[in-house]
Amino acid sequence: MTGFAVGGGVAGHGVIGPGAVDLGFARVDVSREARQGLPEVIYGTGKTADQIASIAATLLRHNDGPVLATRVCEDVAAEVLAAVGAGTCEVPVASGCVGEVPVAPGPRPRVADAATDSRMPARGTYDPALLPGVGDAATTAATDIRMPAPGTNGSALPSPVGDAATDVRMPAPGSYDPALLSPATDVAAPGTYDPAAHLLVWRPAPPTKFSVVVAAAGTADLPVAAEAAAIASAIGLRVTTVTDVGVAGLHRLLAEQDRLRAADTVIVVAGMEGALASAIGGLVACPLVAVPTSTGYGAGLEGVTALLAMHASCAAGITVVNIDSGFGAAMAAFRLAQVANRSRT
Incomplete structure (x- = not known):
């Protein structure tokens, strides 16, 4: 590729x-x-x-x-x-021009100056009059858009003359002209790449003071929890993950309540009936973001039951994102962190 x-x-x-x-x-x-x-x-x-x-x-x-x-x-x-x-x-950039970006299936430079000569032949053709040395093109090279023949990369085109800042050569669809590439x-x-979260990251943000606990109800919820945790970490939040604390064994959750209460935000990831969000919502004072997952048997309706249960929670003020959206939960936590960071400064 x-x-x-x-x-x-x-x-x-x-x-x-x-x-x-x-x-x-x-x-x-x-x-x-x-x-x-x-x-x-x-x-x-x-x-x-x-x-x-x-x-x-x-x-x-x-x-x-x-x-x-x-x-x-x-x-x-x-x-x-x-x-x-x-x-x-x-990334294709014609020297001195604004707006040059790669375009599928091939790069398509753009003219920066409206005053330039923007005569464009029909798609799949080229106008010989636009080539240097034909008609008046040789004397207007500073504003000329030269189009190589379809299926070529423009290597036969002469070097730019006149003002290179406005001389934009257009490669044929599906090809590129190496001369258009900037140094x-x-x-x-x-x-x-995080295979558990299916996440690609470039330039991760340094960690801030804003802390997030990601609590997963069961092992089956871990893929969504992994997405939430990895994204939150990549965008600069301090993340702790607590796993397998579903309400079927409430003692497991109560053993983690000090860690949950110390967080700036808790992300709860749960499928089936989604009760974990209500349970944690009754234990902590910080913002809580609930993520319903599609885990569970038939009446779970692929996450709809957990989604509705979280919306209908008796624990007031819970934020609920889309089914299986660890990304949405991490972004909700990021928005909270933005406000918190402003108030701290």
Whole structure:
């Protein structure tokens, strides 16, 4: 697969419209970190390794905080890590131009200056009049968009003349022109993969003082608990995990109540009837985020029973996220941490 390296970002570089970068298959929200304190998180399910790598490289380039991809299977994770980590090619950027990002199936540079000559031939064709030396193209190279023939990579195109800052050469769909790649200004970004959480992480945040306890009702709930714990840790929360404390053996839960009460937030992960959220909600004063899971037999309705039970809890003020969404719980805890950190400073 194609590799993606992380180039040095310039303020506004690659930004299209209101803080987004258009990759063709995705519009990456590169301003979310400025708005919410954390870059956009990639949902890996349904995406190819190339797509995840391209989005990750874009986020790494335009943000400073941790970059995460959730729900990524192990074989796809290996491809993504190899691509982003090895940096076998650059994120395409035409020198001096704004808005150059990789676009599936091939890079599609964008014109930065509206004053430039934006004559574009029809898809799948090219206009010979746009080539240097034909018509007036030789005298307007500073604002010319030169289109190589379909199926080529533009290597036959002459070197840019005139003002390179506005000379944008467009490679054919499915190919790329090596001359469009900017010099490397940053090392490739190494990442890590947590197979239990199915999580890819680049640039994890240093731990803050905000503490989270993730309490799993049963062993069957551990995959969702692992996702919540790994994400919370990657975004800078101090995480402790308590396992197998379901209400069928209430003494196991009571043995952990001091640890639960000391937390800034508790994330409760439970399936079946979801009673653990109510039990812990009656023991602690801190915010509690409940995650219903799809574990359990028929009447559990794949997590719906736990979801409704948590919403209907007698323990007031419980926050309930979606079924099996360890990610949602970690993000709820992060929002609480943002407010707490502001009040502490």
